[in-house]
Amino acid sequence: xxxxxxxxxxxxxxxxxxxxxxxxxxxxxxxxxxxxxxxxxxxxxxxxxxxxxxxxxxxxxxxxxxxxxxxxxxxxxxxxxxxxxxxxxxxxxxxxxxxxxxxxxxxxxxxxxxxxxxxxxxxxxxxxxxxxxxxxxxxxxxxxxxxxxxxxxxxxxxxxxxxxxxxxxxxxxxxxxxxxxxxxxxxxxxxxxxxxxxxxxxxxxxxxxxxxxxxxxxxxxxxxxxxxxxxxxxxxxxxxxxxxxxxxxxxxxxxxxxxxxxxxxxxxxxxxxxxxxxxxxxxxxxxxxxxxxxxxxxxxxxxxxxxxxxxxxxxxxxxxxxxxxxxxxxxxxxxxxxxxxxxxxxxxxxxxxxxxxxxxxxxxxxxxxxxxxxxxxxxxxxxxxxxxxxxxxxxxxxxxxxxxxxxxxxxxxxxxxxxxxxxxxxxxxxxxx
Ligand SMILES: Cc1cc2nc3c(=O)[nH]c(=O)nc-3n(C[C@H](O)[C@H](O)[C@H](O)COP(=O)(O)OP(=O)(O)OC[C@H]3O[C@@H](n4cnc5c(N)ncnc54)[C@H](O)[C@@H]3O)c2cc1C
Numbered sequence: 001x002x003x004x005x006x007x008x009x010x011x012x013x014x015x016x017x018x019x020x021x022x023x024x025x026x027x028x029x030x031x032x033x034x035x036x037x038x039x040x041x042x043x044x045x046x047x048x049x050x051x052x053x054x055x056x057x058x059x060x061x062x063x064x065x066x067x068x069x070x071x072x073x074x075x076x077x078x079x080x081x082x083x084x085x086x087x088x089x090x091x092x093x094x095x096x097x098x099x100x101x102x103x104x105x106x107x108x109x110x111x112x113x114x115x116x117x118x119x120x121x122x123x124x125x126x127x128x129x130x131x132x133x134x135x136x137x138x139x140x141x142x143x144x145x146x147x148x149x150x151x152x153x154x155x156x157x158x159x160x161x162x163x164x165x166x167x168x169x170x171x172x173x174x175x176x177x178x179x180x181x182x183x184x185x186x187x188x189x190x191x192x193x194x195x196x197x198x199x200x201x202x203x204x205x206x207x208x209x210x211x212x213x214x215x216x217x218x219x220x221x222x223x224x225x226x227x228x229x230x231x232x233x234x235x236x237x238x239x240x241x242x243x244x245x246x247x248x249x250x251x252x253x254x255x256x257x258x259x260x261x262x263x264x265x266x267x268x269x270x271x272x273x274x275x276x277x278x279x280x281x282x283x284x285x286x287x288x289x290x291x292x293x294x295x296x297x298x299x300x301x302x303x304x305x306x307x308x309x310x311x312x313x314x315x316x317x318x319x320x321x322x323x324x325x326x327x328x329x330x331x332x333x334x335x336x337x338x339x340x341x342x343x344x345x346x347x348x349x350x351x352x353x354x355x356x357x358x359x360x361x362x363x364x365x366x367x368x369x370x371x372x373x374x375x376x377x378x379x380x381x382x383x384x385x386x387x388x389x390x391x392x393x394x395x396x397x398x399x400x401x402x403x404x405x406x407x408x409x410x411x412x413x414x415x416x417x418x419x420x421x422x423x424x425x426x427x428x429x430x431x432x433x
Pocket of ligand 1: 170
């Protein structure tokens, strides 16, 4: 019977190696370069990064989400989950291991729907970390509701002309290409009338109007672009997956992308818990260690409980993805992981910050960044509320309305049914009295 929580010894050895490698070799990069993972690499960065990537490749841990035909190991999602929770500690780690979002999802789209020319030009360099990509779907007036998108692509000879505005296209300013969702047929429902296009960023008419920054970043020097597409001409083969197939193409990247974020979030929340425990054991106040105070013990126990539940759920979801090889069959689970992850990271990081006292809220500790990151996780790839709606709808599919005005578990009816079922024996019992 296949029901086992052990990791194969060979892979466990690789995970142990990865854990030490990330702590010793990769986390220092976070101190040198911060979150600037999508800035083009200069000579110094390359000199530091390339040997690290080579080491990862030697360990057969490069791009493990991809099959061997694309240069990965084909380890599948469960093994990736075990690796990603190690990588989640550090923003640079997924770059060093060739599995950084959003490039992984965009690579999957090109692998599925790209022409041989597009694959040659973009896919391999993307997988090699030589170039970056951007996903351009959200619009300034509408994000969570894609049926309101208005960016339009119109046929023009053999190609298409795109006009409209997109917002929060992450990393567009350093990306070589954008994957753009546009309305191709406004007469039908959005689900049949939108298509996906591959647009090189240097195509005339692609205007990055602003580079929106997140909290703490300088104004207009961030990584989330407001883009005006003005008469952007692309050839016919820029259309990915066929006309009207935008949602099917989007699912190729979003399903995987969301669960990969969840996997990495485990690692980040674990890092916060580690810091909380270290502080609890180190700090003395009012006659005892923080670790001896029941409030703090409560923080630790609650954090551990939340994290362990989340981790098991994510691992189980990853196992299901490998088993079914069909994201539609795990949509409910992926959406559930998506709605839980901001809360888990927020709660654990917040408690860890509190236990560190004043030091916790300074820019000398990483807690506020984590908490801000939890806020981002509740929005990027769709707001929590929308995913809750998805989960509820999927859960409700397995239920029927009650047979009449009384719930099926209404006790008077159940008692009457139980008595009727055993009436003969019960009568006999009464007779024996
Ligand atoms: C860091 C970051 C990176 C991002 N990267 C990208 C990217 O690379 N490409 C891209 O295209 N987009 C990207 N996004 C955009 C992201 O997908 C949108 O922010 C998200 O879909 C929400 O859209 P919105 O911001 O327009 O909010 P709105 O759609 O205006 O929603 C605002 C709020 O309204 C509530 N709400 C919305 N819908 C419902 C509902 N049905 N039921 C109940 N409440 C609801 C929620 O509280 C929601 O947060 C990114 C966002 C962030 C924060």
